[in-house]
Amino acid sequence: MSEATAHRAVAGARASLGELPEELDVATVRAALGEVPDPEIPVVSVVDLGMVEEVDVRADGIHVMLLPTFVGCPALDVIRSAVEERLRSFGRRVDVRFDYRVPWMSDRITPEGHEKLRRSGFAPPAASQPDQPVLVQLGAPVACPNCGSRRTVLENAFGPTQCRAIYHCTDCRQPFEGFKTI
């Protein structure tokens, strides 16, 4: 039994006995959120993607504020349930909400997130340049996640999900997907 599983089992047992749950700090909750994968790109977690804006542990439960990557992302409900399910193992009430108070930007993806994306064949997003026209931003050279070449072309600014664009590498001649800069 891993430490995390054991922790969950103990917390669950205590909760079911009606005992007061043990002390829980924000770092522990954040670490647990780091285990919740993005349903569309499961190699990265909601933490890697920079979706977790606020975590609060209060007397009435755990409160989490998430930022949607895209307003119409169809995975939001799945993400909410996955986060709720993971955090319920702490034996407290869980409140997860999405908010637009801070707009999610691709710049929020962590360096670890970039590395995980690259390793699984996705080009991480280029840094945003808010003053530049979208076409200029999209024209920024994106390194091929397969061979590292920068001789790549944007094939389609729109891809299989809202957050992805499609590229082609002129060196290894492979198509690849990249995370949109937004």
Add this chain to the structure above:
Amino acid sequence: MRVAGPLATALGELLRSMADDEFVIGFSDSEWTGIAPLLEEDVAISSLAQDEIGHAAALYGLLGGLTGEDPDAIAYDRVPAAYRHCRLLDHGRGDWAMTIARRYLYDTADGVRLEALVAGSWPPLADLVGKLAREERYHRMHAAVWLDRLARGGDGTRSRLLAALATLGPDAATVFAPLPDEAALIDAGILSLPMADLEARWRASIAPAFATLDLPLPPSARDPARGRLDHGEPFSWLWREFNTVRAAEPGATW
């Protein structure tokens, strides 16, 4: 900021008009899924459609929060005459040139409208608009690239674009049809300028591209006060389409 009384009614009209616009153009675009002229465009237009339906859902959510209605019920359970999208979106899907002309006219106008709301005083809308505006930049880029391509295309291509602009142009400015009691929204700081001023700003914003491509600028709307009314048969058709599942299985959820 507390929103109640006449201000709540005016805000509701604004949210309804924006949500219906996004909902209707999203469903119109989704009519291309599987049959767009290029594979890459099939992906692009489907992604655009998904964005717009998502934007509509978020806006219906805000409206529902204001009125206490279920957002899905607002989206689906109205008769066609109760929708408040602009008449620019009432011409049926048409060919690819119609689709691009509609997208260009709508996306540029919507961009001006979003700019007038992003610094607004009602945080739920201003926050959402800040996020929508980031996504809509991609839509405007897509429409601008295609407008350029069709306008510079061969005779058959350019003439189709001109025909589309002749059909849609007279309704283009209906995006800025005056809203009931929009003065209340301006007084409350939710909307920065009257719709008529936004229309002028929009015209100035598209004039350079239209001049470069030698395209006719859209005329003023024929009857601005009715710009979001009298939807006609193409919308009734679309309404039946997007209500098919809802009608077959009332109360169904995903």
